[in-house]
Amino acid sequence: MPTSPPTLADVAERAGVSRQTVSNAVNNPGLLREDTLVRVQDAIAELGYLPNRAARNLRTRASHLIGLRINPVQEGTANALMDRFVHSLVETSGAVGYHVMLFAGDGENPLAGYDGLLRSTTVDAFVVTDTYLGNPQTAWLAGRRAPFVAFGRPWDDPSAAHPWVDVDGAAGAEMATVHLIDKGHQRIAWIGWRKDSFIGEDRRSGWTRAMHAHGLSTTALACRVEDTVSSGGEASAKLLDEAAPTAFVCASDTLAMGVLHTLYLRGLAPGRDIAVIGFDDSQVAQVVHPGLSSVRQPLEELAVEVVRALEGLLGHPPHVGPGVLLAPTLELRASG
Amino acid sequence: MPTSPPTLADVAERAGVSRQTVSNAVNNPGLLREDTLVRVQDAIAELGYLPNRAARNLRTRASHLIGLRINPVQEGTANALMDRFVHSLVETSGAVGYHVMLFAGDGENPLAGYDGLLRSTTVDAFVVTDTYLGNPQTAWLAGRRAPFVAFGRPWDDPSAAHPWVDVDGAAGAEMATVHLIDKGHQRIAWIGWRKDSFIGEDRRSGWTRAMHAHGLSTTALACRVEDTVSSGGEASAKLLDEAAPTAFVCASDTLAMGVLHTLYLRGLAPGRDIAVIGFDDSQVAQVVHPGLSSVRQPLEELAVEVVRALEGLLGHPPHVGPGVLLAPTLELRASG
DNA sequence: GGCTAGTCTTGGATCGTTCAAGTGGTGCCG
DNA sequence: CGGCACCACTTGAACGATCCAAGACTAGCC
Known part of the structure; x- marks a missing residue:
């Protein structure tokens, strides 16, 4: 910038008041009399004054x-x-x-x-x-x-x-599971993360809760894998072979993409033959064909x-x- | 934090030197004798001193x-x-x-x-x-x-x-097009953005350049649409019907996803029947089945x-x- | 001894803001 | 009328670093 920005002192001089009064006009307008406040604000507007951040930070010991x-x-x-x-x-x-x-x-x-x-x-x-x-x-x-x-x-x-x-990840997984149950699914599988992930276990508990609340068994319907597309694909293939689920709830969209892949390879239509719900509502879920249902975090x-x-x-x-x-x-x- | 952080003066006292010397140790270490520099640096390390940003910013008129x-x-x-x-x-x-x-x-x-x-x-x-x-x-x-x-x-x-x-978007589109030509494609279509997008026109020019350099016609093989999945889908369907391309180069992965969708609906395999290359190497391109080739920006x-x-x-x-x-x-x- | 160069100290000003104390003026009360 | 409180505003001093100029002390050299 050509010239250095105006300071409190510049505004003060222009408005015919002291520096402190200008400072108050900015930070504690209530302290000023009506007419002086207006006068100072006019001067501020005319000069285009804004408090210098560094100086303010130094004095107030805060950086905002x-x-x-x-x-x-x-x-x-x-x-x-x-x-x-x-x-x-x-x-x-x-x-x-x-x-x-x-x-x-x-x-x-x-x-x-x-x-x-x-x-x-x-x-x-x-x-x-x-x-x-x-x-x-x-x-x-x-x-x-x-x-x-x-x-x-x-x-x-x-x-x-x-x-x-x-x-509330558990609530999200529960919501997804209940939705599938309402649509008539009974064998709903869970694909989640390694056991040492608190978030993963939390989400998983929502699935368990929903299943048990509706009198459905979770036995052999869950597995825990790494958070990659291929892991999701392999896990879903294994589950399909061994437990014949009709729906999947996944701990992430990444895993869900793996499931979609497996369905594709087997000629199964997502949503019609087998339902899949992911987690996080990523751009991938929004853009992929035919559209991946997903739990969206607010x-x-x-x-x-x-x-x-x-x-x-x-x-x-x-x-x-x-x-x-x-x-x-x-x-x-x-x-x- | 319990106590306020150490200042330049604190370090100076501890090292038995003046403030100025500490400042020099930080900003112009070359000015100090070897042994005093070490002494000051030790004091700095012991106290965990770091220059106060606000003070430095105020003085140097820079915020970094x-x-x-x-x-x-x-x-x-x-x-x-x-x-x-x-x-x-x-x-x-x-x-x-x-x-x-x-x-x-x-x-x-x-x-x-x-x-x-x-x-x-x-x-x-x-x-x-x-x-x-x-x-x-x-x-x-x-x-x-x-x-x-x-x-x-x-x-x-x-x-x-x-x-x-x-x-260099043009170079990217050209690279993609040349790659397809090398693989034997001759009717390569372009799906890009509205004409008022400079970036879109730039990328498009790469496709045109590659086609013409190899003596291939671009007539009826290009279209310009909004940057949405559905636009990409509709554009590719129209092009397939009217111009029978064997490959698509797109101005974005979003558009390319639309093309993949069209191929899916028509039972065509991406890569085997019809080639598709997107732009930006988004997460979607990386994760979607069967993998979307894409121009990656460095x-x-x-x-x-x-x-x-x-x-x-x-x-x-x-x-x-x-x-x-x-x-x-x-x-x-x-x-x- | 005097001169120079290198290294450090000293004191001060400066950046622009806010804080704490202070000034003068007015009104109210006993 | 002295005293007190209150309002509206002013004044000087911080905040912590950098920059500048001048000075002090040592060592080396002619």
Whole structure:
């Protein structure tokens, strides 16, 4: 820019008041008399004044920046939750004066990035998203008394006192299963993740719950595999041979794509011959033929709740509310 | 955090030197004698000192933050370039001391966000990504002398002097077409976007170039439609009926998914009966059965070039290099 | 001894904002 | 009329780093 932006002093001079009065006009308009407030606001508008972030940050010891660590894209899977979540997070946090700053995950030492940003007071708080397995980050951050909100429950430590927001995966799987039962299916298979995945077990429990609630057996109808398309394909082939299910509920769209593949190879029509429901409502589910039904996470609302929790956390005095659990929805397409 | 982080003065006291010396140790290590440098660095390590960002930003009039505007996810399409690009951008810019800050796009007035961030000196520069159609942002930013790097050529103003990085879409389409020709195809159809899309026309020109270079006619083999799956499906059905192509090259994976759908409905096998190649190498292309060949943009290298341009732009003195055009690669799968 | 170069210290100003204390003016009350 | 409270605004001092200029001390060299 040609000239440096106007400062408080410039506005003050123009409006014929002191710097502090301008500051108050911006931060505590209620303190000013009506006519001076208008005068100052006019001067601000004329000069196009906006407070200098760095100066404000220095003085208030806050950056109004939220740190979010992002992980490498997993190629070859259908996972793309973050896109929707991040966008919504940026929008809602922007509305209350915060910006989202990204930093890269260092694979081996997940804490390094967090530590530096804290010590340099670059961010006010974090949003921690990858809490799928045990989560050293959350424990470490909590120990440092660093403000953060987790997307994901503290599975391995129910006594954890940090704010969190999560999606009720069990309810999602249950919803999908009940939907299939209502359509007349009785032998509904489950393809999920390895047993050490809390999220996977949670989703699985929804399937179990729905089956048992309707007096249906789950014996031999479940398996746990890696989260890849081919694993989903192999698992569904095996299940079809050994347990003759008429429907599949999967822990992810990636697995569900594997099931669709198997059906295709066997000349079975998804939805008509065998029903399939995935999880996450990825772009893949939306675009693939003939359309993959999927459990959709309410990531937009989730971001809203995250920001709400952040506001509490960074408020004066800080306030930590209880964890928030949101219900997913079921997006029905031709496959189920 | 319990106590406030250490400051320059704390380190100085501990190391038994002056503040200035500590500052030099951090910013101009060459000025110090070997042994004192070590002593200061030890003190820094022991206290876990990191310069306060806000203070440094205020003094140096730089935030070391790069602004990136993100747009809402387009549901129902296969477009997900940003994920890979953003991750790579965060990594490479982090390596040279910059962080990426996101802000939301206000649909109607794309400039509002940029303006505020500039005036409040929140960011040092922008990365502008959505330059597909005429780009008011770049013109406006250039007019304000705001530093920015564009992902995308200045199509409508070749004389524009701002740094940019782009992928050679024509080369990508040409590569795909030549590949199909090499495999024996002669009637290769093109399904692209509306004529007012510069990127679409660029990619299309690659197809035309390859066809003509091999003495093949393009007559009646091309059409331009909206970027949706159904448009791709309808376009391919019409082309199959009227022009009997044996292969399709598409301007996007979204369109290619529509082609796959048509082939499926007609009992034609992708790759064996009719070849299909998409564009962008989206997750959908990677996951769908039987695998969609696609032109892959080198987003990782692209981010590296963007950061290189940013470094030049923000250096002393600023330096603007010529635009950089990167070649895409061809990811072959069963469909072609 | 005087000169120079290298290394570090010292004190101060500066960036632009907010905080804490202070100033003057007015109204109310005993 | 002195005193107190209150309003509306002003004043000086922080926040923590960087930048600049001037000075001090040592060592090496002629």
